[in-house]
Amino acid sequence: MDAERPRGEGADILDERSRDRIQSIERGVEVLRAFNSRQGPLSVADIAARVDLARPVVRRILLTFAHLGYAESAGGLWSLTPRILELGSGYFASSSLPEISYGYMVDLVERTGETCSIGVLDGMDVIHVARVEDRRPLPDSVRIGNRLPAHATAIGKVLLARLSDAELDALLANAPLEVHTPATVTDAERLRARLADVRANQYDISMEELHPGQVAAAVPIVIDGRAVGGLAVSSTTVRETEESLRDVIIPVLFATAADIASAYRNANPQLFRAGAR
CATH class of the missing domain: 1.10.10.10 (Winged helix-like DNA-binding domain superfamily/Winged helix DNA-binding domain)
Known part of the structure; x- marks a missing residue:
């Protein structure tokens, strides 16, 4: 959105x-x-x-x-x-976000040794539209097309943070924030505060908020001020810490998201003409 x-x-x-x-x-x-x-x-x-x-x-x-x-x-x-x-084949055409992103995601997995995903926001859910697995698959592995709760995922929070206050208020008024782990943010005001930090930093790190033992870091894929998706790396607490995600993974995510945004814009100029919606 x-x-x-x-x-x-x-x-x-x-x-x-x-x-x-x-x-x-x-x-x-x-x-x-x-x-x-x-x-x-x-x-x-x-x-x-x-x-x-x-x-x-x-x-x-x-x-x-x-x-x-x-x-x-x-x-x-x-x-x-x-x-x-x-x-669904039309969505995965040669100029689609998943198709354009695939090569960049493969490179990201090789550089980080972790699984990579792209998701888009649909209400208070994230729909995963692309995923490249590391050689070490994660438990509860996500498939393309799966929906996950935005408030409990790193991709979800970077996309929610791109919404206007009115859009966010409308979503929170109609969607309960369900508990998934003790770390899940389930209070609307706490979530708004968290999203304010995400908006300022342009990334989110989720530590065991959806599944125990699983962590993720995400950044938005932004074109002309519009978030067309979120890019994330997922791992476990055995392999990554909050510090390693912030200091090592996030910079690679930013660079990859910028490359994907540039390639996607170039492949779809009709979507990003001046004044186009």
């Missing part, structure tokens, strides 16, 4: 024309999102409970996806097929 710009015109149009939304498509998307977990195949009852729809409605949606080749059923359990990847 953009820290400086107001709420997007597109969102206003959608609100004004809510009568034009197609409910069946909204329900279909909700059924697809029900599969966004580490669990295996799901029953119709499982999905109906997750999306709060009647079982017959869920069954018809699944049968439609099966007809299109995006879902399949075995033994009464449903799963998505590899064809579902077609729906």
Whole structure:
């Protein structure tokens, strides 16, 4: 999300024309999102409970996806097929942030010996859109497409810090700050103070705020004052300390984020023309 710009015109149009939304498509998307977990195949009852729809409605949606080749059923359990990847292929085009960032992320992993991720903000969640693992995989490893709580992650906090006060207030008014570890910031005022420091320093270091024993450092990827994503290195308390993250990892993150921002801007000049939104 953009820290400086107001709420997007597109969102206003959608609100004004809510009568034009197609409910069946909204329900279909909700059924697809029900599969966004580490669990295996799901029953119709499982999905109906997750999306709060009647079982017959869920069954018809699944049968439609099966007809299109995006879902399949075995033994009464449903799963998505590899064809579902077609729906996200446009995002990973040659000029996309993940595609452009990949080479820089590989270099970052080689230089630091740690896992690297890029995430974007979606409400009070971070969606991971790119990741390069070190040879030593982390426990609770994050996959592309996974959502993590912004208030408990380094990427999340550097992106929340780019928001205006009004945008942040709106998010905090509607999202509980859940506890993940004893170090998680769950008080809204404490989080605002933390984000003020992040805004001043332009980086965040998260020490065991999401998972015990795991740490991360992150910086925003900024183009023309707009944060297009956050870049992070993740590790464990066995390998990194707060001091090593600040003194060794953060400078490399800043340099890499600048390289990614330059490459992404050059590949997408239409997105960053003077006055463009």
